[in-house]
Amino acid sequence: MRALLVVNPAATTTSARRRDVLIHALASEVKLEAVTTEYRGHARDLGRQAAESDDIDLVVALGGDGTVNEVVNGLLHAGPDPEHLPGLAVVPGGSTNVFARALGLPNDPVEATGALLDALRDGTERIVGLGLTSGPPGSEDEAVPARWFTFNAGLGFDAGVVGRVEQQRERGKKSTHALYVRQVVRQFLGEPNRRNGTITLERPGADPVEDLVVAIVSNTSPWTYLGNRPMYTSPKASFDTGIDVLGLSRLSTAAVARYGTQLLTSSPERGPHGKHAVSLHDLDQFTLHSKVPLPLQMDGDHLGLRTSVTFTGVRRALRVIV
Template sequence: MRALLVVNPVATTTSARMRDVLTHALASEVKLDVALTAFRGHARDLARRAAEQGTADVVIALGGDGTVNEVVNGLLHHGPDTGELPRLAVVPGGSTNVFARALGLPNDAVEATGALLDALHAGSERSVGLGLASGTPGTPDEGVPRRWFTFCAGLGFDAGVIGRVESQRERGKRSTHALYVRQVMRHFLGDPTRRRGVISLLRAGHDPVEGLALSIVCNASPWTYLGNRAIHATPAASFDTGLDLLGLTRLSSSAVSRYATQLLLSSPERGPHGRHVVSLHDETDFTLQSQVPLPFQLDGDHLGLRTSVSFTGVRHALRVIV
């Protein structure tokens, strides 16, 4: 079997020595090519080339959720899996690794490599559904390139937090859970749109839902992790269904305290609930539209400001070694 290992050399939780050990372990079982990413978007280019040229049977992403997202977008550049695309495999190397953990993989890179080798030996794989975000026709974002996401997207508050975290990381700060918590508080105090929701939820055949102050789109559950604690924003979300959505129509101090507590205590059976909660499950198509440009994120990657994003849930989009 031919494999391409796409390595993010600055991934949060992997060292050069660990990468060498993992590479040797994989090379003992497959015909392995290794490529180190050098810039943002490089992993996407490497995966796209492997898919177009047919040079790999499996593309392995060694890095965090951002690296995985780039590899997925490279593999699916020409559309969903038709059976001819390389399989995807993941070795977690980031700070959170939501996609890998949602697949049931160990969060430790060495253990995950062992699990991957076992799966390759057994020929074990599964089909996963993915989300697709694109600019909405007839809006200023119409020409924005579409982009796949593996586990979550967000327009508004959560994306603003991610933007703040990325800004801090560019200044040399480490990506830690404490950093995220600090930026949540700072963004809450400084976000002028949280007091009045400016996001509308649009679905064909339904009345618009106005006044969302927060909107999170999930393709899987958990939505994220706080250390080893899984946070379930939309507990019913699954790789086997369409997209789920959690919206909040109020982000006052009392509402944030209540819903933050519900998130911390969430489980696979119960997530945030209450009169300010808007939720969708197993949706194929919908649009989030804002009165003003808002931060937008996919799989924890801040993508700038958007006024309108259309979402599509695509079942059986890609096959994953697991």
């Protein structure tokens, strides 16, 4: 088996020495080519090259969720074909690693490498569903390129938090959970539409859901982690179903306190709920429209402002070694 290892040198929890050890371990099982990313989007380009190659069987992403997202978008640039495209393997190296942990991998990169080596020896794999975004036909966002996400996406409040975190990282701050918490507070204090949402959710065969402040789309569960604590916005979300969405129509101080507490105490059985919460499960497609441009994020990557986004759940999109 020939494998391409895509290495993010800026991965939060992986030192150069540890990367060398992991590369050596992987090279003992497969014919390995390791490439270090040099610019934003490089992992996507490498994934695309692997998809177009005739002799690469596996792409291993060593990095955080952003690296994984880029590799996946490269692999699937021409659409899903899990039986013929290279498989994906993940060695977590970021601060949160939601996708890897949702697959059941250890959060430690050394232990995850051991699990990957076992999977390669045993030939174990699964085919997972993913989420896909695009601009709805006839909208001003129609020309925005379609993009895959592996575990979550969001329009509105949570995407604004992601944007604030990225700004802080560009200023040299480390990506920590404390940094995220601070930016949540700042986003809340600066949120102009927290009492009167601008988002409408439309889906075939159902009445629209109006006046949402935020819409959080999940392709799996949990939604994210705070340290080692999983947080569930859509507990039923799964790689084996369509996509789920949690919409909140109020972010007053009292609502934030209530939903924040519910998130911290959420479980695989119950997520946020209440008068101003709407939960939808196993959707094939829906569109979010906003009266004003709002930030969009996918897999923790801020993608700018949008007024309309169509979300599609694509079952059996990607083959994963796990």
